[in-house]
Amino acid sequence: MRAFWILGIAMAAGMSANAQNCVVALYVSTDLSLPTAMLSLAEIRTSAIFHNIGVTVRWRIGAPTARAAHDACGEPLAVRIENSAQANVTAEALAYSAPFADSGVSIHVLLDRVMRIGPASYAPVVLAYVMAHEIAHVLERTGAHSRDGVMKAHWDRSDYWRMESGGLAFSAEDVESIHSGIAYRVRHAGRNETSMNGEALSERLVSHE
Numbered sequence: 507m508r509a510f511w512i513l514g515i516a517m518a519a520g521m522s523a524n525a526q527n528c529v530v531a532l533y534v535s536t537d538l539s540l541p542t543a544m545l546s547l548a549e550i551r552t553s554a555i556f557h558n559i560g561v562t563v564r565w566r567i568g569a570p571t572a573r574a575a576h577d578a579c580g581e582p583l584a585v586r587i588e589n590s591a592q593a594n595v596t597a598e599a600l601a602y603s604a605p606f607a608d609s610g611v612s613i614h615v616l617l618d619r620v621m622r623i624g625p626a627s628y629a630p631v632v633l634a635y636v637m638a639h640e641i642a643h644v645l646e647r648t649g650a651h652s653r654d655g656v657m658k659a660h661w662d663r664s665d666y667w668r669m670e671s672g673g674l675a676f677s678a679e680d681v682e683s684i685h686s687g688i689a690y691r692v693r694h695a696g697r698n699e700t701s702m703n704g705e706a707l708s709e710r711l712v713s714h715e
C-alpha cells in the first residue's frame with residue numbers, strides 16, 4: 507500500500523511539471539578528455555532519471571548562451587567536469603554545487619574521483635547519478651539531503667548496485683521539491699536575482715569507512 511501511495515505522489519508531481527511544459531537546459535563544459543561515449547551515456551542516464559519524475563532535460567555543450575530558449579524552465583544550468591586537484595572540497599567529495607546561484611557554473615563534477623568508484627564501464631552510471639544529484643540540489647535550491655534515494659548524503663554499496671539496475675530514484679519528498687523548484691525558476695526567469703548564498707556546497711556522497 508505504501509508503495510502505491512508514494513507512486514501517487516510522484517505521478518501527481520509529474521503531472522504538475524507537464525503542465526509547466528518547460529525544459530531544464532543543461533550546459534556541460536570540460537577541458538578533460540573523457541573516455542569515448544562516457545559523457546553521452548551519462549547524459550542519457552541522467553535524462554532518464556529526471557524523465558521518471560516528469561522532468562525533461564536538454565543537454566548542450568559549452569557555456570550557456572545569453573538568451574534562454576522560450577521553452578526553458580528559467581536560466582540554464584551549467585555543469586563543469588573537472589579533476590579534483592584544484593577543488594577546495596573534502597577528500598570524499600565527488601562533486602559540489604552552489605544551489606542558490608542563479609547564473610554561472612553551479613555544478614562541478616570531479617571526474618577523477620568518479621572514475622575511481624568502480625570499473626571504467628561503470629563510470630558513466632556513477633557520473634549520471636552524481637550529475638542528477640547536483641542538478642537536483644540546484645533545482646530544489648537547497649543543500650539538504652534525504653534518507654533514501656538519489657539525494658542521500660552518502661551512497662553505500664547497495665545504492666551503487668541500485669544505480670546499475672536503474673532502481674535508485676528520487677524520494678517522494680525530493681520529487682515534490684524539484685517540481686516546486688522548477689516552478690520557482692519559471693516564475694523568476696529573467697529577473698537575474700543576486701545569489702542568496704555564494705558559498706559552494708561541498709558534497710560528500712561516498713563513505714570510505
Ligand SMILES: [Zn+2]
Nearest residue numbers: 643651659709
Ligand atoms: Zn548533496
